[in-house]
Amino acid sequence: MRRLALLALLSVTPGLGSAQSTPTPYTPPHLPAPHGFRVFIVPDMEGMGSAVDIHEVIAGNEGERYKTLTSPDYWDHFRDLLTREVNATIAGARLAGARSFVVNEGHGGNLFANIIPWDLDTGAILIRGFPKPLVMVTGIDSTVGTLMFTGAHAGPGHPGILAHNFAFDTFTVNDRHLNEVGINALIASEYGVAVSLVSGDDAEIAETREILGNNFIAIVTKYAVGRMAAITFSPTRIRRQLHDSAAVAVRRAMRGDFKPFRLDKPYHVAFALRRSYSDTVVAGVDSLHWAGLEKAGERSYRLVTDDARQIGYLLDAIERVVLR
Amino acid sequence: MIARYVIPLAIALRPLAAQQPVQQAAAPPRDTTPPAAYYGVTEYQQARTKLEALMQLRGFTVYIVADMEGLAGAVRNATEMRPGDRGGHDPTHEAFRRELALEVNAAIAGARLAGATQFVVNEGHGGTLFRNIHPEDLDPEAILIRGYPKPNVMETGLNPKVDAMFIIGAHANARTPGIISHSYAFDSFTVNGHVLNEAGIAAFIGGEMGVPMVLAAGDNVLTAETRLMLGDIETVTTKIAESRSAAAVFPPSVIHRQIRAAAARAVRRVRLGQLKPLVIERPYHVDFCMRATFQPWVALATANLQGVQRAAADTTDRCFTYQTDSAEAVGNLLNEIEWVVLKP
Numbered sequence: 009m010r011r012l013a014l015l016a017l018l019s020v021t022p023g024l025g026s027a028q029s030t031p032t033p034y035t036p037p038h039l040p041a042p043h044g045f046r047v048f049i050v051p052d053m054e055g056m057g058s059a060v061d062i063h064e065v066i067a068g069n070e071g072e073r074y075k076t077l078t079s080p081d082y083w084d085h086f087r088d089l090l091t092r093e094v095n096a097t098i099a100g101a102r103l104a105g106a107r108s109f110v111v112n113e114g115h116g117g118n119l120f121a122n123i124i125p126w127d128l129d130t131g132a133i134l135i136r137g138f139p140k141p142l143v144m145v146t147g148i149d150s151t152v153g154t155l156m157f158t159g160a161h162a163g164p165g166h167p168g169i170l171a172h173n174f175a176f177d178t179f180t181v182n183d184r185h186l187n188e189v190g191i192n193a194l195i196a197s198e199y200g201v202a203v204s205l206v207s208g209d210d211a212e213i214a215e216t217r218e219i220l221g222n223n224f225i226a227i228v229t230k231y232a233v234g235r236m237a238a239i240t241f242s243p244t245r246i247r248r249q250l251h252d253s254a255a256v257a258v259r260r261a262m263r264g265d266f267k268p269f270r271l272d273k274p275y276h277v278a279f280a281l282r283r284s285y286s287d288t289v290v291a292g293v294d295s296l297h298w299a300g301l302e303k304a305g306e307r308s309y310r311l312v313t314d315d316a317r318q319i320g321y322l323l324d325a326i327e328r329v330v331l332r
Numbered sequence: 333m334i335a336r337y338v339i340p341l342a343i344a345l346r347p348l349a350a351q352q353p354v355q356q357a358a359a360p361p362r363d364t365t366p367p368a369a370y371y372g373v374t375e376y377q378q379a380r381t382k383l384e385a386l387m388q389l390r391g392f393t394v395y396i397v398a399d400m401e402g403l404a405g406a407v408r409n410a411t412e413m414r415p416g417d418r419g420g421h422d423p424t425h426e427a428f429r430r431e432l433a434l435e436v437n438a439a440i441a442g443a444r445l446a447g448a449t450q451f452v453v454n455e456g457h458g459g460t461l462f463r464n465i466h467p468e469d470l471d472p473e474a475i476l477i478r479g480y481p482k483p484n485v486m487e488t489g490l491n492p493k494v495d496a497m498f499i500i501g502a503h504a505n506a507r508t509p510g511i512i513s514h515s516y517a518f519d520s521f522t523v524n525g526h527v528l529n530e531a532g533i534a535a536f537i538g539g540e541m542g543v544p545m546v547l548a549a550g551d552n553v554l555t556a557e558t559r560l561m562l563g564d565i566e567t568v569t570t571k572i573a574e575s576r577s578a579a580a581v582f583p584p585s586v587i588h589r590q591i592r593a594a595a596a597r598a599v600r601r602v603r604l605g606q607l608k609p610l611v612i613e614r615p616y617h618v619d620f621c622m623r624a625t626f627q628p629w630v631a632l633a634t635a636n637l638q639g640v641q642r643a644a645a646d647t648t649d650r651c652f653t654y655q656t657d658s659a660e661a662v663g664n665l666l667n668e669i670e671w672v673v674l675k676p
Binding site: 057058060061063064068079080081082161167169210231233234236237238239240241242243245285 | 415477479
């Protein structure tokens with residue numbers, strides 16, 4: 009409890025410290041205070057059980073380039089599976105004593121509105137819609153007891169299912185490659201929150217092990233045999249694994265077994281936008297005139313910051329350019 | 333990687349090359365000896381290693397290839413076999429996806445009765461890019477291999493730990509009067525003179541690893557020709573073909589019962605040593621002709637695949653030969669050809 013109070017104090021101080029630097033477009037959303045241990049779940053879709061093809065995780069309404077990448081019959085089916093995966097995770101966490109659940113849509117399909125709200129566990133707060141500050145960890149604060157990523161996917165260049173990393177081909181902080189889980193774990197560490205559970209395909213888990221070490225519980229949902237083909241398991245089995253692992257994760261998180269993912273400050277961020285994007289996306293990112301963002305190449309950029317949340321705000325701005 | 337991206341690029345650049353005859357002349361003659369590293373063999377080995385690592389140490393494993401054309405009741409390719417976003421406009425497609433799961437589940441249930449302990453289901457139907465079974469509908473103990481492209485198409489991850497292969501919803505060979513009859517992208521496909529349909533090709537690749545194909549379910553043409561190819565294996569005739577798109581169909585529930593019984597018999601017979609893997613003498617001389625209905629560029633692209641040679645007495649410009657010592661390499665070649673044809 010004393011630790012929580014300390015974290016709460018810490019969460020206030022960055023606001024004071026960053027007064028003279030970039031003005032943040034972000035005011036923390038006022039989620040109800042948790043009555044008990046709070047679990048923050050970020051469900052993505054690419055790494056969920058059974059999903060292998062982009063048509064299964066895209067609704068088709070995200071923008072021009074996604075129009076033909078959907079097939080509604082599959083999409084409907086997989087958002088149902090997604091909701092049930094999240095429910096299984098919540099049920100497991102509740103079994104171990106968690107009492108508050110925040111689910112923040114981590115997948116851009118249907119513009120961050122994949123989970124079917126009336127099928128979701130009634131104990132959960134659902135953050136859905138786009139745009140949202142800090143994108144995948146919107147709503148995180150120091151009252152969060154532990155952070156879980158379900159259905160995560162590997163970064164570009166890895167032989168994982170639908171491997172990508174936000175809008176980037178490469179993304180490094182202090183010369184360390186980070187995937188989406190890594191970036192969000194770094195942002196969460198600003199609040200002293202640690203990642204306790206990650207589920208995804210085998211490539212994703214291997215990559216995240218390189219980034220976060222053995223400091224989390226992993227669930228391999230499928231084994232990739234191509235970018236859009238995998239050895240998969242019954243959704244029932246995946247849900248059971250999520251349920252059981254979430255329980256263990258919460259139990260261990262309550263003991264303080266997991267440590268936040270920390271890197272040395274200041275953070276030297278370097279990234280390159282995807283080669284497949286049109287020049288208008290690059291021009292859009294240029295026209296953000298983001299404070300501190302330097303151009304390092306045709307579509308690569310550099311940023312030095314003391315606050316990982318600045319990375320989150322920038323991600324949000326870039327997502328808005330891409331999904332506009 | 334090379335086969336997938338560089339070769340199509342090379343094809344795209346061919347007109348350019350034609351304009352530069354000097355460089356063309358300088359190119360060395362094409363090496364036609366079987367390559368040391370076969371096509372896609374790295375991906376294939378990875379898939380196989382991953383599946384092998386997941387499998388039980390003991391027990392009896394059944395590998396089920398799940399196709400759709402031979403399902404009970406299915407007769408029409410354009411609607412029943414395709415989802416809306418790939419040209420189908422028939423709600424019964426969903427019904428056939430469920431039917432596929434039911435027939436596969438029936439095979440699993442039967443095999444389990446006879447002592448099989450593990451089940452791997454590999455999506456074999458490309459009309460939906462190898463995503464037909466609703467994962468939720470499948471027997472929860474089964475491993476499901478889905479998606480496209482996957483190495484070795486219908487035999488992804490197949491390995492010697494597998495004890496028996498089934499093919500469900502199979503269809504008859506190309507140019508036969510079976511329902512939606514075809515064979516991959518070919519009009520004909522033979523290995524050392526043996527005519528093989530898709531079930532036969534699966535048996536050939538499995539045979540090299542010592543895995544017998546023991547159950548085939550499909551229309552009467554399929555079951556008859558498969559018994560000719562593979563001998564006295566278990567078969568379930570799901571319908572009597574009247575033409576390529578009309579059949580006298582048996583009630584699905586009856587077919588499920590028959591598949592369950594046949595699967596149990598098949599596993600029992602494998603355990604008794606009565607059903608043997610298909611063995612064809614090495615080296616394998618593969619002769620195949622691409623479908624006549626394809627655009628000429630398909631044959632052109634196929635001719636560019638490494639190790640593929642034009643057939644000697646070929647007047648149609650779409651027949652080829654391929655010689656190898658590895659059935660897996662043939663599977664990988666199929667994958668490359670499938671990629672040429674299906675490129676999404």
